[in-house]
Amino acid sequence: MPNLTKRTVDAAKPTSKKHFLWDSKLKGFGLQVMPSGAKTLVVQYRTHEGRSRRMSLGKYGELTPDQARGLATNVLATVRNGDDPLLKRENKRIAPTVNVLLDVYMSKHVQVHNKPKTMKDIERLLRRCVRSRLGHMKLSSVRRQDIAKLHHALRATPRQANQVLAVLSKAFNLAEVWGLRPEHSNPVRLVKRYKENERDRFLSEEELQRLGRTLELADQEGLPWIIKAGKRTAKHLPKDAAKRKTPVNPRALCCLRLLFYTGARLSEIATLKWKHIDFELATFALPSRKGDERKPHPVSSSAIEILSEFPRVDGSPYVLPGCKDPTQPISIEVIENAWQRIRIHANIPDVRIHDLRHTVGTFAAQAGSNAFLISHLLRHRNVTITNRYVNHDAHPIRVLSEAIGERIEAGLQGEE
Numbered sequence: 001m002p003n004l005t006k007r008t009v010d011a012a013k014p015t016s017k018k019h020f021l022w023d024s025k026l027k028g029f030g031l032q033v034m035p036s037g038a039k040t041l042v043v044q045y046r047t048h049e050g051r052s053r054r055m056s057l058g059k060y061g062e063l064t065p066d067q068a069r070g071l072a073t074n075v076l077a078t079v080r081n082g083d084d085p086l087l088k089r090e091n092k093r094i095a096p097t098v099n100v101l102l103d104v105y106m107s108k109h110v111q112v113h114n115k116p117k118t119m120k121d122i123e124r125l126l127r128r129c130v131r132s133r134l135g136h137m138k139l140s141s142v143r144r145q146d147i148a149k150l151h152h153a154l155r156a157t158p159r160q161a162n163q164v165l166a167v168l169s170k171a172f173n174l175a176e177v178w179g180l181r182p183e184h185s186n187p188v189r190l191v192k193r194y195k196e197n198e199r200d201r202f203l204s205e206e207e208l209q210r211l212g213r214t215l216e217l218a219d220q221e222g223l224p225w226i227i228k229a230g231k232r233t234a235k236h237l238p239k240d241a242a243k244r245k246t247p248v249n250p251r252a253l254c255c256l257r258l259l260f261y262t263g264a265r266l267s268e269i270a271t272l273k274w275k276h277i278d279f280e281l282a283t284f285a286l287p288s289r290k291g292d293e294r295k296p297h298p299v300s301s302s303a304i305e306i307l308s309e310f311p312r313v314d315g316s317p318y319v320l321p322g323c324k325d326p327t328q329p330i331s332i333e334v335i336e337n338a339w340q341r342i343r344i345h346a347n348i349p350d351v352r353i354h355d356l357r358h359t360v361g362t363f364a365a366q367a368g369s370n371a372f373l374i375s376h377l378l379r380h381r382n383v384t385i386t387n388r389y390v391n392h393d394a395h396p397i398r399v400l401s402e403a404i405g406e407r408i409e410a411g412l413q414g415e416e
Helices: 006-011 065-080 085-093 098-113 116-134 144-153 158-177 205-220 250-262 266-270 301-308 332-345 354-366 371-378 394-412
Strands: 019-022 029-033 039-046 052-059 283-287 294-298
Touching (some): 029 065, 052 085, 144 158, 205 332, 205 394, 250 266, 250 332, 250 394, 266 332, 354 371, 371 394
Antiparallel strands (some): 029 039, 283 294
16 A cells, blocks of 8 residues: 555546555555545544544645645544544534524424414514624534624614524523533523614694694694695696595594504504403403413503594494405504504604603603503503502502503693
8 A cells, every 4th residue: 555645546447347546654644536636635543433434634635645645644533532523523514593493483482372463573574684794604613703793794783683693592502402402502601782773752732732733633633734845736736725634533642542542553453353342340451461361450430431433334343444454453554554654743753652651751750650550551561560469449540540640641631
């Protein structure tokens, strides 16, 4: 057997069949010559279990014989320690990728434990921000630097960047539970979140009065058209400014008023059904916390009065049925469009619909209510501990609802 050098490797000629040249000095180190003339440096060894294995080190030309000899020496050393380098290579090649983990995470966790809307949000977040950047990587090879780099790439949208970290942290924790990664190897750990700008917008007394006048105008006459600057539409406008008004969807107006008087979430009022309302007990059936089933919740007499005069639509179970299909609830888009017109006319362009809920919470705090009552009033999720100490009697909640309702009523009417 020759000593494998550049000269002997160059001199090796292909035959009709694959053949090998083995090194005379390092047992197991050799050259594989294919009929096509392709030459590959290999190392052959026997595992501690007695299985013969042949492992490719690299093609000749990309690797010199001396370089391959060093690699072969390292491989044989690991074999003597009881390892199987070729098996490790094969396992790494077929190891799951991050995309595989995310698929399992969605099917085994998100689809089982999360609400449909949350599931859609997570799917969209993973598709837009994670899969294209990390999806192809082997799951076992993901390190904290990879997560930090992804987080930094999303720095323009800090809230979204932090949401990505939260989702990935949960996914990698579950990867440990499922045996896909070693324990205590979560690469998201210690990656510092960005500081988010917390929004705490609520209406002042003056803004509340402007909103009240706008709601009254929208209900009785309609609101003026919104004419965008730069549009060449002046010649097409009616000369009489009084005719430049269009009505606002009355169901959207009703929805906005109910949001204000109840502090509820938009989706909770938009999907409210008549069976959810008890006029005698003055309650709306609302979720005890976000995403839960509806249960009776005390509301102010102002909210009850609005619905006692509101017309019902035959064949529709909803308080606010859809405009085209009364068997479906009113579209969120219809409500958003109405609010867009109302807030511009009331000169509160930065106020979102959800800020009405913030206003209710702020008024409750200003009325002297404690955190326990406010958390029940707004049905926040973090009431698990306080439930042990707070009386569930509806009376204090009703008093609070009445006080807020009276203040909002006065503000909308422009009274002290």
